[in-house]
Amino acid sequence: MNEPVYDTIVVGGGMSGVKAAADLSAAGHSVIILEGRDRLGGRLFTDRSNGPIYELGCSWFHQTLDNPLYDLALKIGLKPEYDDVGPGIYDNNGPLDPIGKLGQAASDFSPWTTLYFDKNPNIEDISLKDLVDLFIQEHPNLSDYQMQEVKRILKIPTLINGSPADQVSSKFGSIPPLGRDAFATGGYDQILEYVSKPIEKKNIFFNTVVSEVKRLDNDLVDVITENGKKFTSKYVIITAPIGVLQKELIKFTPSLPEKIVEAVNGLGISQIGKVYFQFDEVFWPIDSNKFVFVGDINGEYTPILISNWYLYNGKKQYPGVFLIVPAPLINKLEANPSQAFEILKPVLESIKIDRKKAVPNPTKFKVTTWNSDKLTNGAISRAKLGINPSIATKNFEEGAGNIRFAGEHTTYRGFTFVHGAWISGEREARYILSKL
Template identity: 30%
Template structure:
């Protein structure tokens, strides 16, 4: 065997697809009984509910922009997935839970823009051991704003890191969101995002239900041990989530060098869970993308996204990130739903109906993920993402969103990391156009 790929998420399938297109013999070993990894669409209700990845974050210069239509995937524009203060209609509520009028909304957005401009200068002066929280405090102190005005932006920054990193603002490095620029609109998928990895997997030798336990390097190449047997190959690409690597679920022999083990230890793995609520009728404003509660009243729930365009039913999606994301995993579904409803009823009154259905994710306790996506923790850097990719001894490669410093925590970052791993093995550039051509050739 030429190459073994561990993990059938988008990174692993991209690498396998490109190697297959180049005539290499490839096996993909996947512990789950499905492909896609953290791209997981639940269709049990008769419509798509993306429990994992949902958005293309920025269509400009994004490889997914051309790939998605090539596979006939329907999209809908939805440009607030990157936790923006404005840009699209948002029903903003102040600390007293009153809906902001147009003038107040403009002032709020202007405050965030002004603070962000100052924040960028603060971050530029920050070292690797300063947290996002500390940098935010230095920024807000420099504004000279009154406590209420500053606290509203402070809460926004806390929620930003919860959504973008799945982590507490004190745990996230000041430089963590340096690469967080979104170019162009964002889109979501009425038919489900996991149509992409399912298309990539067509015609490949994917062994689902096969959990890898060990990878051994030797002069002859690599041996990959699983719960059902061993496989030998010249090269291996490991694409399991960072949480799995941090937990030591795969034994590497010889031990990983510090150049790779160090980044695994330093980078953070965030928890970011979704709560979808399907209602019998719509009770919120028409034409809004999101509902947002500002200030301290926005704890623990602060933002709800109108995803009715995906389901065709009245549906809101809210998120729980960081410590709160881990906390809801210890609670029952009924307790989580009741908590969300308490916050919604504080905004819209007792007439908010009970939902007719709900979906709640628990990525932190999923043993095959142990988190949602990576982030730059205090003491780490974006360089750690790329260093994690290896290769080690010329035969062991790593791929996945956690290994791509320019666009971590994104589907397109994962895809590009798989592309990079394939190019390193082949020793030559490979066009991403080969993905669509190779899939079509197998159909």
């Protein structure tokens, strides 16, 4: 019996793969999704199994002035909430800047950086560490206290990059400020469910890990899974994360063109993760959206974002926060999640209102596994020091004939974000529809 030849096989059922498959399905094309997990969404994962909503993947609509998923959320009746109130900055001793002297000094850094690159147009890039050091050197009128603490504040970008300051790009590592962030109140899975409606369940193959993509002499493509099953199609869309591609967990036969190899190797991987803590009561500033910790953990500078999850989950029924934690600490927590509370207690101590009371033990907690999970091998892509990520995304957009690429790492518009993944899926579906 001859196996079917599909119009398109989508490798991976994250937002980019779901969007591509949905658009192709709606146009009447035969398309299947091969997904390694037992669910759709990939790094979008809303866990509702314990009462409160745990967003174990993306939580915000970023760049809301240019975010089609934010617009979609409003269209289908969701109510994202802006959480753009300036975050309080804390260190191990509590609020770091109660009278604003640090914030004002640090605010000069962004325009100073613009002027620096304008004055030095031939400098392709410089690490965040070196740029901060230069900034401090050129501002000798800062007090000793300001010099010490402003340096900590200015290295906050090491958090989202999941990398030390000497590996963070200053020229290419910043995210365009295209609007405020809005929290996906009520669960990001509602967006995923809406986008996936055109896809028939029979066309989704769960627990199916792809090991090889093989282009045939007749221009068809075989997609082979770890258990040896083979699927054939005219087009393939690879939506595997950049961490999977860099580890070469999918073999391509023949090898990918050099421009795609350059794209894969031209991006960095941000190693960050989330840790949720649920408590019986709120002990932090109840109406603050978020906090940034710039203190030390075990003697090492570790910036951490603390989101007041209590404000956005179940109408204030579940007191809790979640922390976004960078490497190397997140790698330790993924390997030993039971140690999360004891290790992160200094962070929670920093935001408590009553300085005399100890932080209570959590009633529940969760630690994500983005970096140790073989289907992700990292959280999101990032700019590599010295390399403009727009070069890599352009190469991914061009693709390799009938082997296409989608995902947050393949588009400069929405780069690293879930709406970028959506945009890339739409792009690849449009390309294939123009060819078939």
